[in-house]
Amino acid sequence: MPDVVPVCYIYKSGKLLVATDYATRKYRNILANDRVALVVDAYRPNRGILVQGKLKILEGGPDFRGAYALFYKKSSWVRAHPSKEGETQFVTIDPSNKVSWGLRSN
Secondary structure, X not given: OOOOOOOOEEEEOOEEEEXXXXXXXXXXXXXXXXXXXXXXXXXXXXXXXXEEEEEEEEOOHHHHHHHHHHHHHHOHHHHHOOOOEOOEEEEEEEEEEEEEEOOOOO
8 A cells, every 4th residue: 555654855966865764654665665756845836746766775884874964964853863774764766757847947
């Protein structure tokens, strides 16, 4: 069953980084299916973007530490509840399809 939940994300180098946790339904679902979708709502009527793609789980190593550093800098909840490798993870989403509405092209 799909599971739709709000997520914290960072856009970096053409990919999305998303924070998740081992004890979530979201994590169990991504173990079963590496194809995901994410909608970013611009908080204005009729503006947003849908991103679909495949994900990779980051649980340790340099990629995990880089993602953690970005989230630590951006998100007060990470600073308030620090964790180590093996206690939490991030996923990277490599977009294969993007659809936007109400946004201007650059």
